[in-house]
Amino acid sequence: MSSDVRVREPDARLPVTAGRPIVHGRRHGRRAVVGLGRHLVLIAMSLLLFLPFYWMVISALKTNTQILSPDLQWFPDPITWGNLPAVLSHPGFPFLQMLANSVFYSGAVTIGTVLSSALVGYGFARMRFPGRNLLFAVTMATMMIPSLIIFIPTYVLFRTLGMIGTWAPLIAPQFLGSAFFIFLMRQFFLTVPGELSDAARVDGAGEFRIFWQIMLPLVKPALAVVAVFTWLGTWNDFFGPLVYLSDPDLYPLSMGLFAFQSQRSTEWGLLMAASVLVTLPLIVLFAFTQRYFLRGISLSGIQG
Incomplete structure (x- = not known):
């Protein structure tokens, strides 16, 4: 009994693309990691450069006792709002x-x-x-x-x-x-x-x-x-x-x-x-x- 279904053999002229999505995905993943690393470095450098300005602002909201305290205070507690009006x-x-x-x-x-x-x-x-x-x-x-x-x-x-x-x-x-x-x-x-x-x-x-x-x-x-x-x-x-x-x-x-x-x-x-x-x-x-x-x-x- 003969079957009418024929199995087509792959054409040798067609390019083989089975491995390309994997290679492309790996490259995209490496680029994403490199880009993330660059952004993290830039964010760290930006925070480092912003630190003196931040310290100036919080010092403007502190008293002399808080500023000269040996314990670092990254946020004034309590906040001294009277410094700005006093300067003006x-x-x-x-x-x-x-x-x-x-x-x-x-x-x-x-x-x-x-x-x-x-x-x-x-x-x-x-x-x-x-x-x-x-x-x-x-x-x-x-x-x-x-x-x-x-x-x-x-x-x-x-x-x-x-x-x-x-x-x-x-x-x-x-x-x-x-x-x-x-x-x-x-x-x-x-x-x-x-x-x-x-x-x-x-x-x-x-x-x-x-x-x-x-x-x-x-x-x-x-x-x-x-x-x-x-x-x-x-x-x-x-x-x-x-x-x-x-x-x-x-x-x-x-x-x-x-x-x-x-x-x-x-x-x-x-x-x-x-x-x-x-x-x-x-x-x-x-x-x-x-x-x-x-x-x-x-x-x-x-x-x-």
């Missing part, structure tokens, strides 16, 4: 006045640095003139000069002009540009197609109009990067106000915190509370501008 109402630490001074100082320096660096960077990127490359090389070479070397001549200059004790020595030089930010803006302007400038010139636009109305809107990310970096650096500046300012009414928060420390060197709770108040505006600023800050780190090595 302390006559030796006019927080609102110094906050206004810091905002004015940082804002003026940021405006001057952004405008001057963008203007000079545009000139190096788009304008053709004799000695352009040499002048750009000299500008970049100034980054290798330590700031302390030119500090004494700069101080003598402003003292001769009678500007010591005012905002002028701190703000005026920033309107002359910064070498690093000039380089950054130049690299951005080089990425903008030259046809846009040529079309504007054909329509009769001048060089400044091209710069102001066409180029600047196209490099807004670069302007934001320069602004964020400049604001953060100026907000934390201590050496400049220490040298040039003598009137306590002009002190920014960095100087005010130093003066408050000299007055309250033993009251660590109040000092930590003042430090939290000084750091809090930067945290708020970074929360709104972190994407530009991180972009600045990745764009520092851009090539033209």
Whole structure:
């Protein structure tokens, strides 16, 4: 009795894929383990870097007895909420006045640095003139000069002009540009197609109009990067106000915190509370501008 059922033999031309899901699963498992390990290392490093800030915050909610206790207290018990109001109402630490001074100082320096660096960077990127490359090389070479070397001549200059004790020595030089930010803006302007400038010139636009109305809107990310970096650096500046300012009414928060420390060197709770108040505006600023800050780190090595 013959059967009509035929058993088909496997075609030798078809690829054998029986072992591929297993190999793929093993690779995926190894990648997952490696990724998990990397995340754990990053989390551990983040917690380690966050520890000093956390200790400052909890110290601002402690008394001197709790801070100086030999037993570590990772959470204040009881919480001393009165340190922050005591600092805000302390006559030796006019927080609102110094906050206004810091905002004015940082804002003026940021405006001057952004405008001057963008203007000079545009000139190096788009304008053709004799000695352009040499002048750009000299500008970049100034980054290798330590700031302390030119500090004494700069101080003598402003003292001769009678500007010591005012905002002028701190703000005026920033309107002359910064070498690093000039380089950054130049690299951005080089990425903008030259046809846009040529079309504007054909329509009769001048060089400044091209710069102001066409180029600047196209490099807004670069302007934001320069602004964020400049604001953060100026907000934390201590050496400049220490040298040039003598009137306590002009002190920014960095100087005010130093003066408050000299007055309250033993009251660590109040000092930590003042430090939290000084750091809090930067945290708020970074929360709104972190994407530009991180972009600045990745764009520092851009090539033209």
